[in-house]
Amino acid sequence: MYQSKWRIFTNHTILILGALFMIMPVWIAFASSTHTREFIFQNGLQFWPGGHMIDNYGAILFDPSATKGRVTALEMLFNSMVLGLGFAIGKVIISMMAAYAIVYFRFKLAVPLFWVIFSTLLLPLEVRIVPSYEVVANLGLLNTYTGLILPLIASATGTFFFRQFYRSVPDELLEAARLDGAGPIRFFIDILVPLSVTMIAAIFIIMFVVGWNQYLWPLLMTTDDQLYTIVIGIKQVYNSLYEGGQIPQFPKAFALTIMATIPPVLVVVIFQRMFIKGLVETEK
Amino acid sequence: MATVTLNQAEKTYPNGFKAIHGIDLAIEDGEFTVLVGPSGCGKSTLLRMIAGLESISGGEISIDGKVVNKVAPADRDIAMVFQNYALYPHMNNFDNMAYGLRNRGYSKADIESKVREAARILQLEDHLDRKPRQLSGGQRQRVAMGRAIVRQPKVFLFDEPLSNLDAKLRVDMRLEIKNLQQRLGITSVYVTHDQVEAMTLADRLIVMNGGIAEQIGTPIDIYEKPATRFVAGFIGSPAMNFLDGVISDDGKHVTVGDGGMLDIDHNIAGGRAVVAGIRPEHLSIAQTGQGMINATVRMVESLGAETLVYLDFGSKADNVTLRLQGTHNFSRNDALGLTVQADKIHLFDTESGNRL
Numbered sequence: 001m002y003q004s005k006w007r008i009f010t011n012h013t014i015l016i017l018g019a020l021f022m023i024m025p026v027w028i029a030f031a032s033s034t035h036t037r038e039f040i041f042q043n044g045l046q047f048w049p050g051g052h053m054i055d056n057y058g059a060i061l062f063d064p065s066a067t068k069g070r071v072t073a074l075e076m077l078f079n080s081m082v083l084g085l086g087f088a089i090g091k092v093i094i095s096m097m098a099a100y101a102i103v104y105f106r107f108k109l110a111v112p113l114f115w116v117i118f119s120t121l122l123l124p125l126e127v128r129i130v131p132s133y134e135v136v137a138n139l140g141l142l143n144t145y146t147g148l149i150l151p152l153i154a155s156a157t158g159t160f161f162f163r164q165f166y167r168s169v170p171d172e173l174l175e176a177a178r179l180d181g182a183g184p185i186r187f188f189i190d191i192l193v194p195l196s197v198t199m200i201a202a203i204f205i206i207m208f209v210v211g212w213n214q215y216l217w218p219l220l221m222t223t224d225d226q227l228y229t230i231v232i233g234i235k236q237v238y239n240s241l242y243e244g245g246q247i248p249q250f251p252k253a254f255a256l257t258i259m260a261t262i263p264p265v266l267v268v269v270i271f272q273r274m275f276i277k278g279l280v281e282t283e284k
Numbered sequence: 285m286a287t288v289t290l291n292q293a294e295k296t297y298p299n300g301f302k303a304i305h306g307i308d309l310a311i312e313d314g315e316f317t318v319l320v321g322p323s324g325c326g327k328s329t330l331l332r333m334i335a336g337l338e339s340i341s342g343g344e345i346s347i348d349g350k351v352v353n354k355v356a357p358a359d360r361d362i363a364m365v366f367q368n369y370a371l372y373p374h375m376n377n378f379d380n381m382a383y384g385l386r387n388r389g390y391s392k393a394d395i396e397s398k399v400r401e402a403a404r405i406l407q408l409e410d411h412l413d414r415k416p417r418q419l420s421g422g423q424r425q426r427v428a429m430g431r432a433i434v435r436q437p438k439v440f441l442f443d444e445p446l447s448n449l450d451a452k453l454r455v456d457m458r459l460e461i462k463n464l465q466q467r468l469g470i471t472s473v474y475v476t477h478d479q480v481e482a483m484t485l486a487d488r489l490i491v492m493n494g495g496i497a498e499q500i501g502t503p504i505d506i507y508e509k510p511a512t513r514f515v516a517g518f519i520g521s522p523a524m525n526f527l528d529g530v531i532s533d534d535g536k537h538v539t540v541g542d543g544g545m546l547d548i549d550h551n552i553a554g555g556r557a558v559v560a561g562i563r564p565e566h567l568s569i570a571q572t573g574q575g576m577i578n579a580t581v582r583m584v585e586s587l588g589a590e591t592l593v594y595l596d597f598g599s600k601a602d603n604v605t606l607r608l609q610g611t612h613n614f615s616r617n618d619a620l621g622l623t624v625q626a627d628k629i630h631l632f633d634t635e636s637g638n639r640l
Contacts, residue, residue, distance in 0.1 A: 172370035175337050180384035180431075181358035190383070194374040 026261070033057075033254035040250045056255045073256055076230040080212055081263060083229055086149035087211025088204045095158030095203070096196065100188055102159070103166040104174070114163065121156040125217060133220055143224045152217065158203050165199050166192065201275040209264045230260045286348035286361075286438035286471055287313050288334060294342030295329055295495075303329045305495045306343060311488075314469045316462070320482035321492035322518070327475045328443055330492070334473060335364050335441050348438055358387075363432035364441040367448060369424045371416040371431075378403075378412040381430045388435075402430040405464070422453045429461070433468065440465070442474040446481065458484060479519055483507070491515045509630075513637035516561045516630055522592060522605045524561045527577075528634070531556045538631070541598030544577035549626035552640060559637075561630035564592070564607035567622045575621015579604050581614045595620065 028045050035050035060073045101107075102114045125132070132151045141147030169192070177187045193200075218229045228236070234256050241248040288311040295304035303326045311317045319327040332338040334345055336357035344351050352360050363384075371380050378399055385395045403409045406426040416424050425445060432440055445461070446454045462485055465472050476482055482489055483503045491498045491506060491514075499511040510516035516524045529540035533554040538546045540560055552558070570576070579595035593606040593614060606622065614620075631640040 170368060170370065172366045172368055173372065175335075175357075176364070176366065176370040176372075176431075177383075178337070178357045179335065179362065179364050181387035182383070186387060191372055191374075197374075 026258070029254045030258050033251050033258055035251055037247050037249055037251055041247050052251065056251045057259070060252050060255045060259070070225045071228055071233070073230065073233065073259060075226070076228050076233040077259065077263070079227055080229040080231065080260070082145050083148055083214065083218065084208045084212040084263070084267075086145065087152055087214070088207035090149060090153030091155040091158050091207045091211075092200055092203055094153050095155045096162050096193070096200075098159045099162035099166055100192065103163055104184070114159075117156050117159050119156075120154075121160075125152065129216065129220065132217075136221065143222055143227055145227075148218060148221050148227070152211070152214070155207070158207070161199060161203060162196065165196060169195060198275055201271045205268055205271045205275070208267050212264050230256070234260060287311060287346075288439055288471060288473065289346045289349075290330075290334075290343070291346070292343035293330070293333060293340060293345055295326070295333060295338060296341040303495050304333070307497050309490065309497065309500065311471060311473065314471055316465055316472045316474065316485060316487045317490065318474045318476060318482045318486035318488070319490050319492055320476055320479060320518075321498075323477060325492040326495040327477075327492045331364075331441055331443055331473060331475045334439070335362055336360050360439075361435075361437050362439040362441055363435055363437040364443065365425075365428045365432050365445045367444040369416070369428040369448075371424060371427055373416055376413055376415055377408065377419070377427045377430075380416065380427055381434050384431065384435050398434045399430070402434045405433070406430050421449050422457060425449065425457060429464070433464070433470075436468075436470075438471065440470050440472040442472065442476075444476055445474075446476070447478070454481075461485065479521060483519070489519075491518060493518075509639070510561075511639050513559060513561065513632040516632070516639075520563055522564050522607065524563050524630070525567070525604050526632075527560045527562070527597070527603075529558055529560050531558060538629075540577065541600075544597070546576050546624065546629055547626045548629055548631065550631055550640060552631070557634045558640060559632040559634055561632060562624050562628065564605040566628035567604070567606045567624050569606075569608075570621040570623040572621065574623065576623050577604075578619060578621050581616055581618040581620060583616070584612075584614050586611055593620075595622075 028047060031049045032040055032046045033056055034053040035046055036052050039050065040046065062072055062074060064070050064072050098117065102110050102117075136142060136147045136151055139147070141150070173191060174187065177191055182190060213231060214229070215231050215235070218227075219232055219235075222228060222232070234253070237249070237253045237256055241250070241253065288309075290307050290309040292306045292308060293304060294302070294306050296302045307330065309317075319330060321327045329338055333340050334347075336352065336355065340353050344353060346352060347360055347362070371377075372383065375383065381399045381402060382395045385398060390398070399412070400409070403412055406429060408423065408426055408430060411419060411423060411427075416427060419427065425448075428445070442461070446457055449457060458481055461474075474481075474485060476485075486503050488500065489503045489506050490500045493514050499506055499515045501509075506515060506519055510519065510524075513526065517526065527540040527544070527546075529538040529544075529546070531538055531548075531552050531554050532545075535550075535552060535554050536548065538548055538558060538560050540546060546560055546562075548560075577597055579597040581593055582596050583594040585592040585594075588611070589609070591608045591610065591612045593608065593612075595604040595606060597604045604622070606620075632638065633640055
């Protein structure tokens with residue numbers, strides 16, 4: 001499509017301004033995280049990086065006292081990673097299998113069951129959080145990774161997406177596989193899963209970020225500092241900024257925030273590539 | 285290699301629709317059988333019943349003497365080629381052909397040699413590492429056939445395998461399928477709506493309509509002696525001309541339309557209402573005044589080797605087609621007298637449509 005120079009210029013100006021607007025707070029948080037706390041306290045937020053990046057980030061990563069708890073940022077990052085991965089992988093697996101059952105097996109209640117699953121979209125975690133907590137507590141799973149992940153991995157959204165995808169797979173593939181002697185499990189593993197790679201990548205990206213950003217559930221579930229996720233850690237650090245009559249630890253709080261954003265960004269960047277590559281390859 | 289026998293095979297869908305109304309059929313070992321008919325006539329359903337992809341509601345289907353009503357598709361020892369190929373898009377062509385063998389537990393070396401052999405027969409040796417999407421339509425169709433032949437099944441089933449190909453390729457693949465089937469001698473059932481495919485491929489042709497087999501026979505038999513008006517109209521292109529008429533009192537003529545009179549060679553009582561069927565290639569132009577029917581030219585199509593003339597006969601427009609060899613010059617509204625040999629006239633009962 002032909003575009004005049006003037007139009008390209010305005011389009012880009014708007015886009016660049018928008019991007020700057022979005023990125024600026026993150027940049028200021030990053031720049032401010034590289035100064036000493038005294039400097040920030042005296043001079044306010046900083047636009048240019050200072051010389052204490054290694055000190056601040058090192059402290060927050062490896063020194064439990066910097067995060068006001070008994071756990072370092074590195075451990076919290078690990079916890080978040082376990083939650084994010086478990087959440088995303090669990091959701092992908094469960095929703096793929098649920099959708100497989102709904103689409104490919106003719107059982108009486110398939111359609112109503114699908115709508116029951118689908119209607120749970122209307123009930124966010126917050127609605128069922130008290131009974132969920134009760135169940136997990138009775139199972140003795142408080143303060144465990146299992147308890148953190150398991151109650152969250154049923155996914156109506158994922159089931160819905162995979163259902164739509166499976167319905168678009170030509171029936172002849174199933175028939176050809178049946179003639180080739182593939183049973184239901186073989187067909188799922190050999191044919192459907194490889195065909196779903198791009199769907200898996202897309203849902204994995206979304207679910208990882210959602211899982212990583214979970215706040216309320218880990219907050220309820222974990223009373224033990226050792227299981228704190230980084231999102232809770234941030235909250236904890238900001239809560240205790242003004243405690244104890246010391247100069248507030250703004251730079252370290254900012255450093256923790258910046259670190260919390262890195263893994264989701266990486267996941268999006270890496271899987272986005274796979275996602276697009278997959279799309280290009282299958283459509284060719 | 286095997287026989288396939290259908291004994292009053294029926295298919296009724298859960299919604300009560302009866303797609304197949306009891307079909308009897310005995311396909312011999314090594315025979316190439318073609319099921320042909322208009323869309324919705326049940327030909328694909330019947331094929332899928334033989335494949336085991338559709339359940340059988342009544343009657344029996346046996347392969348090689350063994351009733352297979354309750355046998356899973358994979359255990360019937362059949363292979364099927366689908367219209368849209370149904371290749372596994374994420375596997376390369378080697379794996380596509382090998383998949384069925386792997387599931388059946390063949391050894392690696394065995395699979396390798398069988399797939400290489402099939403690829404050699406189908407001239408796919410250079411394409412085994414590629415994915416199906418990197419091949420042309422004809423090559424994909426070959427891979428689909430390769431997937432069928434590696435297993436050396438008892439029966440090949442083809443579900444309109446050539447309809448997604450362009451016209452020229454369709455002719456080439458048609459010959460290739462025929463060749464391959466004759467070389468391998470495997471019993472085959474082939475579904476198509478294309479009568480040229482049907483006529484050229486079939487050892488035996490089954491014309492289906494509305495869930496029943498209207499006629500079963502060799503292609504030439506069906507062409508020369510169609511059992512019903514439906515078969516007569518369906519097989520042959522351009523389609524047979526049908527003229528409503530009445531048998532004359534002496535039983536030697538049919539009077540058709542406004543003053544047309546056809547000599548016939550049948551033994552039918554006078555006064556009976558019949559439909560006279562005449563193939564376009566059996567009509568010829570009479571000398572002036574000698575025509576059995578007189579019609580006016582409406583449109584002419586010159587195809588080079590032959591000329592198709594569409595004529596108006598009686599009060600009806602465009603109801604007679606004439607097929608002539610070579611090129612001819614006619615213009616619109618030319619009057620033509622047409623004749624036909626008595627033994628080339630097919631008579632059908634007006635009510636039942638059955639051949640008389």
